[in-house]
Amino acid sequence: MKFKKLVLTGAAGRLGSYLREPLSKMCDELLSTDIAEEIGTLYPGESYARADLAKFDEIHPLLEGADMVIHFGAIVDEKPFEELLGPNFIGSYNIWEAGYQHGVRRIVYASSIHAVGMHKKRDFIGTDAPHRPDTFYGLAKCFTEDLGSMYWDKRQMESVHLRILSAAQVNNARALGSWLSYDDLIHLVTRAIDTPSVGFTVIYGVSNNDRAPVDNAKAAFLGYRPKDNAEQFAEAVLADTPAADVTDPAEMLQGGPFAAVDLGQSGLAQMTIVDDRKKT
Incomplete structure (x- = not known):
């Protein structure tokens, strides 16, 4: 199925850089947006608009x-609440409310x-685990999940919330369990x-x-069947x-x-994330 128009926010980010091309092939028009001045060469059918999520x-x-x-x-990343309020909290409301007003499905x-x-990692939590945010950043994710739930219950506006663990190169022991490869990320977004x-x-x-x-058993109906396995990196990482x-x-704990x-x-300051965004 090919869509008329898709909108991608965060298009200048690392994950957004891997989503732009496959999304552009799923629609006649892909509108990518971020606060960056530009995002490089555009794909066929893609346009770019600079915009602030908080406005x-x-x-x-x-x-x-x-x-x-x-x-x-x-x-x-984790920041003081006041810094996250605009883009991460108000920004989510703006997306849902603007989407509702325009009839976004x-x-x-x-x-x-x-x-x-x-939550403890050993508890092997499911998708129905109660919210237990580890930071103000995590709290913003809880807020947006609840926002999506409310807009579905009250306004029948659908949403899929991808609780990403760590979509980054496997260079630490935690990532042996939490890794989401870029190919599996694209597959997940496509199924959503x-x-x-x-x-x-x-x-x-x-x-x-x-x-x-x-x-993910209770979300199996989406048809997300990831193929990559971080175990290929285990010997080198654990050494x-x-x-x-x-x-x-x-x-x-799940939040590492x-x-x-x-x-x-900052939580990212305690991690070694390689900026390997896709170049265009």
């Missing part, structure tokens, strides 16, 4: 005529494991778009890892990894380093 009057016109929004725009949202980051009916759905964004700490400290929240930092303090 409704900038977001509202972009969604006119859109079938769906793939909402990946946000500050992607569905929103596919980049949620995060940090919405449930204070082309499944005929989704209502309000939550699904974990994780590859087919032997050590995955979450259960350089000391024994786990079972008293360290970063080791034992985000579960251990103080509120408002």
Whole structure:
């Protein structure tokens, strides 16, 4: 099925860079947006509009005529609440409300494991696990999941919330369970778009890892069947990894380093994320 118009927020980000090309092939018009000045060479059918998620009057016109929004725009780290309020909280409201006013059918949202980051990894939580945010960043994900649920219940506007664990190169022991490859990310977003009916759905964004700490069984109807497995990196990663400290929240909880930092303090600063965004 080919759509008339899709909108991608966060198009200048690392994950957005891998989504632009496949999304452009799913529609006649892909409108990519971010706060960056530009995003490189555009794909056939793609246009770019600079806009601030926190400003409704900038977001509202972009969604006119859109079938769906793939909402990946946000500050992607823990920050003081006041810094996250505009892009991560108000920005989500602006997307949902503008989408509703324009008759958008569905929103596919980049949620995060940090919405449930204070759950223990050993509990192997499902998609119905109660919210336990590990940070203000995770709280914004909880807010947006609840926003999507409310707009479905009250206004029959569909949404799929992708609780991404870690879509980055596997260079630490946690990532052996949490890795989401870019190919599996594209497959996940595609299934969230082309499944005929989704209502309000939550699904974990994780590859087919032997050590995955979450259960997607209740979202199986989406047809997401990841192919990649982080176990291929295990020998090299574990050779350089000391024994786990079972008293360290970063080791034992779903949120990893985000579960251990103080509120408002960067979680990414405790990680080694390689910026390998796709170049155009």
